[in-house]
Each structure stands twice: as C-alpha cells, then as structure tokens.
Amino acid sequence: MAYYLSFLILIILSRGSGVQAAASSVSTVSKLSVEKGKSITVPCRYDQRYRQYFKYWCRGDYWNSCSTLAHTNQPKISGTVLISDDNTQTIFSVTMLDLKPEDSGYYWCAVETTGQDLRSYLHLSVTSGSPGLYVEQQLVTGVEGGSVTVHCYYSNIVAKRWLWCKMGIYYAPILGRYSGMLDGTYVTSHQTIDQNKRHILTVTLNRLKMRDTGWYWCSNGDLQMPVHVTVNQPTTTQRTTPESTTTSTSTSTTVIPTVNHVTKTQTATFISEYLDVQTGGSITIPCHYDQKYIHYVKYWCKGFWDFCKYAARTDITMATNTSISDDLIRRVFTVTMTDLTPADSDYYWCAVEINKGPDIRIQRFYLSVTGAPGLYVEQQQVTGVEG
Numbered sequence: 001m002a003y004y005l006s007f008l009i010l011i012i013l014s015r016g017s018g019v020q021a022a023a024s025s026v027s028t029v030s031k032l033s034v035e036k037g038k039s040i041t042v043p044c045r046y047d048q049r050y051r052q053y054f055k056y057w058c059r060g061d062y063w064n065s066c067s068t069l070a071h072t073n074q075p076k077i078s079g080t081v082l083i084s085d086d087n088t089q090t091i092f093s094v095t096m097l098d099l100k101p102e103d104s105g106y107y108w109c110a111v112e113t114t115g116q117d118l119r120s121y122l123h124l125s126v127t128s129g130s131p132g133l134y135v136e137q138q139l140v141t142g143v144e145g146g147s148v149t150v151h152c153y154y155s156n157i158v159a160k161r162w163l164w165c166k167m168g169i170y171y172a173p174i175l176g177r178y179s180g181m182l183d184g185t186y187v188t189s190h191q192t193i194d195q196n197k198r199h200i201l202t203v204t205l206n207r208l209k210m211r212d213t214g215w216y217w218c219s220n221g222d223l224q225m226p227v228h229v230t231v232n233q234p235t236t237t238q239r240t241t242p243e244s245t246t247t248s249t250s251t252s253t254t255v256i257p258t259v260n261h262v263t264k265t266q267t268a269t270f271i272s273e274y275l276d277v278q279t280g281g282s283i284t285i286p287c288h289y290d291q292k293y294i295h296y297v298k299y300w301c302k303g304f305w306d307f308c309k310y311a312a313r314t315d316i317t318m319a320t321n322t323s324i325s326d327d328l329i330r331r332v333f334t335v336t337m338t339d340l341t342p343a344d345s346d347y348y349w350c351a352v353e354i355n356k357g358p359d360i361r362i363q364r365f366y367l368s369v370t371g372a373p374g375l376y377v378e379q380q381q382v383t384g385v386e387g
C-alpha cells in the first residue's frame with residue numbers, strides 16, 4: 001500500500017501544478033469503470049485533522065479548472081450527485097446516479113482548508129457495455145460473528161494480479177487460492193472463469209467483528225471497485241449460541257485440519273485454519289502426516305514461514321508453554337499450548353524436518369488469543385465407555 005500511495009502522490013503532482021506535499025492527506029481509488037445507467041459510490045479518505053472541515057467533489061482534467069458538483073455545506077448542488085461525510089471513519093463518500101458516457105472524465109476528492117485545499121483525483125469511465133471491473137453490489141451487510149462474500153468481475157480476456165484492500169490499511173495480494181489475515185480479519189478467496197470468460201474473484205470475510213465495518217476494494221490491473229461492508233450486531237433469532245454459553249471461564253477451540261502434504265518438488269497454497277482462544281486458556285492441535293515421515297522429527301513453529309521460530313520439537317524439550325507428542329501408529333503429532341496470552345497470537349505451522357531438503361509444511365494456522373472467543377467447547381477431550 002505504501003507503494004500505491006507513493007504512486008498516487010506522483011500522479012497528483014504531475015496533474016496539479018504546485019500541489020503541496022499535504023495532498024497525500026486525501027486518498028481514494030485511481031480508476032473506475034461503470035456501465036451507463038448505473039450508479040457508483042466513491043469513498044474519499046482524509047486525515048483525522050480535517051474531521052470538521054468541509055469536503056467537496058469536483059470535475060475537471062486539471063485542478064485549476066475543477067468545477068464543484070457536490071459540497072458538504074451545500075449537499076444539493078446537483079440532483080444526480082450526493083455527498084455525505086462520516087467523520088468517525090474519516091471518510092466522505094460521493095454517489096453519482098444514472099451515469100452517462102459524457103460523465104467520463106477526471107474527478108477530485110477535496111477538503112476545503114484555510115490555505116490550499118487538499119485533494120486527490122481519479123478517472124471515471126462510463127461504458128456502453130460491460131465495465132472492465134465491477135461488483136454485483138457495492139454495499140454489503142453481515143452480522144457480527146458471521147461472514148460476507150463479495151464477487152468481483154473482470155471483463156478483460158487476460159486478468160492481471162488481483163488485490164483486495166481495506167481502505168487506509170494495506171492490501172492482500174491474491175494469487176490463486178488465498179487465506180490469511182487482513183487487519184485482524186480472516187479473509188479467504190478463490191478465482192474462477194465463467195462461461196462468458198469473465199474472471200471472477202470471490203472474497204469472503206469471516207468471523208466478522210463490528211470494527212470490520214468500512215470501505216474495501218478489489219483491484220485488477222489499474223482498475224479498482226470500492227465495496228462497503230456494514231457489520232451489524234445479531235438479533236436474538238440470529239444468535240447461533242445460547243447467551244449462557246458466553247460466560248465460561250476456561251475456553252479453547254480446536255480445528256481438525258485438512259492436510260496438505262508438500263514434497264521437495266511440489267508447491268501448494270496453504271489454507272489457514274483460524275483458532276480463537278480465550279486469554280489464559282489452552283489449545284490442542286492435531287497434525288496429520290504421511291506414513292513415509294513416521295521416523296522424521298516433527299515440530300511446531302511460530303511466525304511467517306521464512307522466519308518461523310521453533311516453539312516445540314519432538315527430538316528435544318523446550319522451555320515454552322507448548323508441548324508436542326508424536327503418535328507413530330495413527331501418524332499424527334499433537335501440539336498443546338497452555339496459559340495463552342494475547343502475545344501468543346500469530347501464525348503457526350505444523351512441519352516435518354527434512355535433513356537434506358526443504359522441510360515439509362503440513363498445515364498453517366492463525367491463533368487469536370482474545371478476551372472472549374467466538375467459538376469454544378467446555379472440554380476438548382471427552383471419554384465414554386463401549387455401548
């Protein structure tokens with residue numbers, strides 16, 4: 001995202017003569033494509049210092065010829081352009097209705113100041129046919145603890161690199177199947193091509209939190225499409241667990257992973273499982289492996305793979321809050337982490353050590369240690385008798 005903002009600043013400097021460095025205090029997407037007759041909502045992010053300042057939207061190839069179409073002090077300048085300012089999120093949004101091809105051009109998000117106004121520009125292209133990049137809905141809604149899915153359609157024959165971004169944070173590059181964390185939210189995605197040869201990126205935000213409300217966008221090549229996600233609190237009928245289960249004092253969550261075995265000559269996209277555990281709780285994780293690795297050393301490590309630090313190994317005892325045991329008959333080694341704290345939140349890997357080659361990464365997890373987990377059981381291990 002730092003690269004993207006730097007690139008955006010360079011463009012602004014080339015189009016607006018004498019623009020101050022403070023122009024970077026306003027940011028937005030850079031290029032949009034919309035079908036005629038449709039509408040588009042554009043988010044414009046600004047620095048929190050300008051919460052109480054007036055914002056406006058203007059059109060013009062260059063800043064000194066920009067004509068104001070909407071202003072937060074005069075919201076009804078035009079009947080087809082609407083503007084609203086959310087100074088809690090420090091984003092003002094502009095909606096353009098019933099777009100026509102002649103609406104194509106350069107537009108500017110701007111903040112009115114006592115000195116030189118702050119601004120950032122974008123290009124809008126209104127097409128007669130299918131736009132280059134679009135979504136079915138710009139505004140999507142989910143409930144806390146649930147998920148939302150967004151489908152991004154790219155009409156060009158050759159798709160470039162997909163990006164999924166949260167405005168004002170950073171982006172996640174999407175290559176093939178993707179699974180990982182974006183600003184604390186577990187994001188999964190996959191790509192397909194439909195019968196009309198449209199490239200489709202499907203992104204799902206999982207285990208939603210109220211703070212996930214905000215603007216996102218998908219991007220392919222130089223095109224972006226903004227999407228607003230609203231997270232509501234679930235109603236009584238939407239709750240999936242009884243109220244009484246939220247008061248447990250000792251909680252933990254486990255996930256039985258789908259196993260991905262990777263040899264020296266194989267590559268794979270690793271699917272992250274998300275583990276949500278309460279502070280002070282414990283977690284036990286099974287890691288299944290192929291029978292050819294029965295007599296190899298297994299280990300559990302913390303962090304991104306290239307910088308993964310050992311937390312437990314089957315060949316030595318380590319002074320950590322993590323223990324490991326290997327069941328050679330069932331071909332599964334088990335990792336137990338106890339007395340968890342928020343500092344334990346991170347990526348973790350089940351792995352097999354290979355002496356003369358790259359180690360085998362079996363499964364990746366993301367562990368989140370929080371005050372109250374989203375899903376848990378009272379006991380991870382239960383016992384019964386035959387019959």
